[in-house]
Amino acid sequence: MATAHGGTSARTSQTKRPRRTRGTAATPSRTPAAAHDLDLLRQMLLIRRFEERCVELYSAAAIRGFVHLYIGEEAVAVGVHQALDERDAVVSTYREHGHALARRVPPEAVMAEMYGKATGCSHGRGGSMHLFDGDRRFYGGNAIVGGGLPLAAGLALADRMRGESRVTCCFFGDGAFAEGEFHETANLAALWGLPVLFVCENNLYAMGTALAREHAQTDLAMRAASYGMAAWAVDGMDVHAVEKAARGAVESIRAGNGPHFLEMRTYRFRAHSMYDPDRYRPKNEIEEWKRHDPVTGLADGMRAAGLLDDAALKALDQDVMEEIDRAVRAAEQAPEEAAEDLLLHVTGRPEEAPS
Amino acid sequence: MSTRTRPRAHPDDGTTTYREALREGLREALASDDRVFLMGEDVGRYGGCFGVSLGLLEEFGPDRIRDTPLSESAFVGAGIGAALAGMRPVVEIMTVNFSLLALDQILNNAATLRHMSGGQLGVPLVIRMTTGAGRQLAAQHSHSLEGWYAHIPGLRVLAPATVDDARHVLAAALADPDPVLLFEHGSLYNAAGMLDPAVHDVHLDRAAVRREGTDVTIVAYGGCVSKALEAAEAMAGEGISAEVVDLRTLRPLDDATIVGSVLRTHRAVVVDEGWRSGSLSAEIESRIYEQAFFDLDAPVERVCSAEVPIPYARRLEEAALPQPADIVAAAHRVVS
Numbered sequence: 001m002a003t004a005h006g007g008t009s010a011r012t013s014q015t016k017r018p019r020r021t022r023g024t025a026a027t028p029s030r031t032p033a034a035a036h037d038l039d040l041l042r043q044m045l046l047i048r049r050f051e052e053r054c055v056e057l058y059s060a061a062a063i064r065g066f067v068h069l070y071i072g073e074e075a076v077a078v079g080v081h082q083a084l085d086e087r088d089a090v091v092s093t094y095r096e097h098g099h100a101l102a103r104r105v106p107p108e109a110v111m112a113e114m115y116g117k118a119t120g121c122s123h124g125r126g127g128s129m130h131l132f133d134g135d136r137r138f139y140g141g142n143a144i145v146g147g148g149l150p151l152a153a154g155l156a157l158a159d160r161m162r163g164e165s166r167v168t169c170c171f172f173g174d175g176a177f178a179e180g181e182f183h184e185t186a187n188l189a190a191l192w193g194l195p196v197l198f199v200c201e202n203n204l205y206a207m208g209t210a211l212a213r214e215h216a217q218t219d220l221a222m223r224a225a226s227y228g229m230a231a232w233a234v235d236g237m238d239v240h241a242v243e244k245a246a247r248g249a250v251e252s253i254r255a256g257n258g259p260h261f262l263e264m265r266t267y268r269f270r271a272h273s274m275y276d277p278d279r280y281r282p283k284n285e286i287e288e289w290k291r292h293d294p295v296t297g298l299a300d301g302m303r304a305a306g307l308l309d310d311a312a313l314k315a316l317d318q319d320v321m322e323e324i325d326r327a328v329r330a331a332e333q334a335p336e337e338a339a340e341d342l343l344l345h346v347t348g349r350p351e352e353a354p355s
Numbered sequence: 356m357s358t359r360t361r362p363r364a365h366p367d368d369g370t371t372t373y374r375e376a377l378r379e380g381l382r383e384a385l386a387s388d389d390r391v392f393l394m395g396e397d398v399g400r401y402g403g404c405f406g407v408s409l410g411l412l413e414e415f416g417p418d419r420i421r422d423t424p425l426s427e428s429a430f431v432g433a434g435i436g437a438a439l440a441g442m443r444p445v446v447e448i449m450t451v452n453f454s455l456l457a458l459d460q461i462l463n464n465a466a467t468l469r470h471m472s473g474g475q476l477g478v479p480l481v482i483r484m485t486t487g488a489g490r491q492l493a494a495q496h497s498h499s500l501e502g503w504y505a506h507i508p509g510l511r512v513l514a515p516a517t518v519d520d521a522r523h524v525l526a527a528a529l530a531d532p533d534p535v536l537l538f539e540h541g542s543l544y545n546a547a548g549m550l551d552p553a554v555h556d557v558h559l560d561r562a563a564v565r566r567e568g569t570d571v572t573i574v575a576y577g578g579c580v581s582k583a584l585e586a587a588e589a590m591a592g593e594g595i596s597a598e599v600v601d602l603r604t605l606r607p608l609d610d611a612t613i614v615g616s617v618l619r620t621h622r623a624v625v626v627d628e629g630w631r632s633g634s635l636s637a638e639i640e641s642r643i644y645e646q647a648f649f650d651l652d653a654p655v656e657r658v659c660s661a662e663v664p665i666p667y668a669r670r671l672e673e674a675a676l677p678q679p680a681d682i683v684a685a686a687h688r689v690v691s
């Protein structure tokens with residue numbers, strides 16, 4: 001499933017997404033594998049339903065600003081996070097609801113931030129594009145394409161200098177791959193052997209620009225490999241494939257093998273942002289990719305393996321929806337940040353400094 | 356662009372150069388805190404393109420005196436990431452001109468993360484860079500853009516002008532919980548002075564009155580402080596008593612010291628090596644008008660660089676930059 005690029009390049013295959021069916025156990029629903037799949041499904045469903053709710057709230061003008069949906073790409077965030085633990089750091093983009101939720105930032109805190117409330121995970125200063133959670137080492141929420149990449153190198157450098165076996169995972173898109181930021185950071189991380197996991201979410205478009213119109217060479221994993229790091233292309237619609245590749249990469253990074261690169265071949269089912277009329281993608285292309293929906297894909301696989309039935313799925317969905325309902329209610333009732341607090345959080349010691 | 360001079364092993368006249376003072380500050384910071392490390396282009400093996408970090412690689416090793424590739428954005432951003440993770444990086448950018456390649460990281464990340472995260476994330480990072488003209492390096496090595504950085508909330512911007520400030524500024528900058536930009540004027544590195552043994556630290560929130568006077572306040576910073584002092588000295592011969600205020604911190608501005616001085620002298624000249632249009636000098640002048648308008652005996656004068664990219668030819672470069680004679684002429688206009 002994953003195609004390796006070690007230093008010298010091999011041509012990566014075009015994305016294939018064969019259905020996976022997992023081995024059927026005797027009492028499937030009680031095995032650890034079954035519980036794990038159920039957890040994966042719940043997390044992906046949480047991201048999906050959370051964002052669908054965001055669409056409604058946006059239409060109702062309850063939330064504003066630029067909102068970029070992750071729908072279709074859930075397997076990437078959830079799969080990668082299986083390989084990370086609390087000590088690791090995550091650097092993200094403006095399309096980060098999924099990353100934040102997979103990082104276990106509470107849905108209430110994310111939703112309150114969408115509302116710009118005081119209880120939001122960035123205390124109303126960030127909104128959809130700037131979710132942060134210092135305690136969970138979730139470092140944004142960056143709306144400059146590629147802007148988070150150097151930070152990831154620095155977080156990893158700090159770990160490296162202190163001898164910590166932590167990994168910094170950085171999510172970014174195929175558009176960001178064209179920025180100097182990626183190339184400077186890839187070189188620096190490989191040169192210094194930094195523990196960075198580069199996760200490129202190749203959803204084939206940078207806003208309206210198709211991959212082949214932004215890259216002279218569209219095989220991104222191969223290009224990343226040219227910096228001297230292990231690089232793989234992965235079916236980003238298959239959460240198991242993502243998890244497997246991420247586990248392998250993180251294990252190797254922890255073993256001291258320097259940065260690794262995963263090109264996640266994925267697709268966003270919605271427009272770039274809420275403002276985007278999405279005129280640049282053929283309808284049949286979207287329909288074709290929707291047949292590989294990572295959420296229904298996993299659910300169908302579980303069903304085929306006898307791990308899930310309609311009733312169980314319905315119950316799971318119900319449970320997720322209730323969690324989101326609670327988050328929305330809490331966000332609506334949460335206090336606004338006081339206007340007198342406007343100048344808070346600009347410097348660490350505002351009281352001492354003359355203006 | 357290298358104007359590297361070997362440090363004097365044993366200065367026999369008891370003086371210290373600005374370069375040596377900066378190095379002493381770095382050495383002290385590295386020795387006293389394991390979290391501190393220096394990174395930048397040629398800071399290690401080469402010794403720093405202006406010789407500031409010469410010898411530190413041998414003393415502290417390549418992990419902490421870290422040569423980087425030519426990747427301003429990546430290594431400044433890496434400094435931000437390392438600071439987020441609890442280190443105390445000191446990043447050197449060869450000159451302010453090249454810092455523009457890292458402007459996104461400085462403005463959109465370093466200055467902004469604390470606010471955007473609702474106060475959760477601080478970036479205790481120090482960025483050192485050279486600024487200014489006067490060495491015939493032509494436009495792309497000579498600009499004074501520190502005023503641009505002083506525009507940005509979330510940053511602290513410092514411009515040490517004396518050997519004492521150069522010696523102690525780094526410790527103060529490292530103690531700040533926020534990103535601090537340190538502008539070292541290129542023409543100062545070889546300037547030497549006696550270190551004052553009584554001075555042990557720098558007050559980052561306070562400008563310094565370098566010379567007291569009663570007739571006119573000259574506000575200057577960085578490489579222009581010595582020019583302001585020279586002008587004041589020349590005017591003393593004519594019976595004009597000029598006070599020289601060294602801003603030291605360009606953001607936040609110490610209005611109290613600036614305006615306090617103007618309230619005593621009733622006249623002001625602002626000296627800024629940046630261009631006049633939209634400059635720091637405009638901000639300072641405006642604050643003087645806002646806070647001391649009715650105490651002024653004359654309109655405030657400004658002495659800035661000519662509105663041209665700084666030229667190479669010596670005569671042209673000199674003509675483009677604020678010179679002591681220009682400061683004297685401006686002072687005459689406000690005093691007469």
Ligand SMILES: Cc1ncc(C[n+]2csc(CCOP(=O)(O)OP(=O)(O)O)c2C)c(N)n1
Binds near residue numbers: 146175
């Ligand atoms: C430096 C910069 N340039 C342009 C933009 C405008 N912009 C926002 S998202 C985007 C496309 C990025 O595409 P990609 O990196 O593939 O991520 P995706 O949106 O597909 O997840 C652009 C051009 C920006 N935010 N920052």
